[in-house]
Amino acid sequence: MEYSGFFNGNYKYGQEEFSRYFENIYENGVSFKDKDKLASYEKDQMTLKVTNDGLRLKVAPGFAIVKGYYLYNKEEKVLDIAKPTEGKRIDRVVVRLNSTVGSSSMSVELKSGTNVKEPDLTRSDNIYELSLAKVIISADGSIIVEDERAYDGLCGGIRPKNVSAYENMIAKIDEAFNKWLSEEQNKGREIYIQSDKPKESVSGSIWIDISAV
Template identity: 45%
Template sequence: MEYSGFFNGDQEYGQDEFSRYFDNIYESGVSINEDNNMTLQVNKCDSGVQVDKGFSIIKGFYLYNDSIKNIGILKDSNYDRIDRVIIRLNLNSKKVSIDVKKGIPSSNPEVPSLQRDNLVYELSLAQIKVPKNGEMVIVDERYKKELCGAIRPKNLTEFNSMIEGFTNQFNKWFEAQQAKGWRNVFIQNTTPEKVVPGSIWIQI
């Protein structure tokens, strides 16, 4: 079945049409500000962490945070823990929000995995290492495109993939040529040795 849009008139457009449109144009991620820095940075504050202003596109939907958001982080009394500050798209609740995804307290804590299915999709802004004692440590994850990344055109990613494919093909061909030798031009009296077919010998 074919779909098209957007036109004036009786046709109505909704969530599916707009999210499909933008999801086919942009990779999910966060915006870049005028200083060429990624927005929605996570910093420590007295009660936990705070997330700076910024904009994000996630699977064709958007989040706009127009003020600093404070999020409380409570320590576990017995064990260390690793949390994640995430952007979560929830199609069930029709909402995109900044949340903390709590890890499991443990003597050897692991980072909570991101949920990515047909109802929920998550991007990670940062890991929060929450020790039972001492200072929290924030690990920025916005720069990892498999976890978050910057908003960028999808065709740019496809172009880079195409160039990578061409490069791989050339490298395979080049390695094969090196293995069997190169055709050369020989200018000498004696018959050249170990000549690759197609080489030229000019006898002087």
């Protein structure tokens, strides 16, 4: 079955059409404050950072995309934590998408685990979670927050899909050009890459006029 859009006129579009469109363009993840930091995954440039203040977790403002749906956290969100009665508990702060028709939502939530293991991420047809951080809470009230935003399998950063395929294509083009260039140079000819026409050159040499590029 074919799908297409978006057109003016007697066409109706809903969450399925828009999420299908964006899911095919962007990978799941959180946004970056500085787009130039995307490739390096510098955590200080990723949004929706989780910190703690006593028994409260603070989730910084930010933006996330999950399966084509988006979350925009305009202001800092606070999540209260309950201490375990003994030992410790390992929780997670997640971005949770619920795409169930009629009860659709996307929000930042605290997900409880056990004293030995953090909770698994739910990834079903209707519920899909990204982990922002793992939070270890001890009975004495001490808290350790472990950032998980930079891990692609858990969260990752928003980025266009097929980037690696594009980079591979460019690499192959460069490889082919360099091979051709080397072969031409080995023939005793010169290849001039400049704006001015070469004054002296061996017959059969090649001039690439960069001013025309």
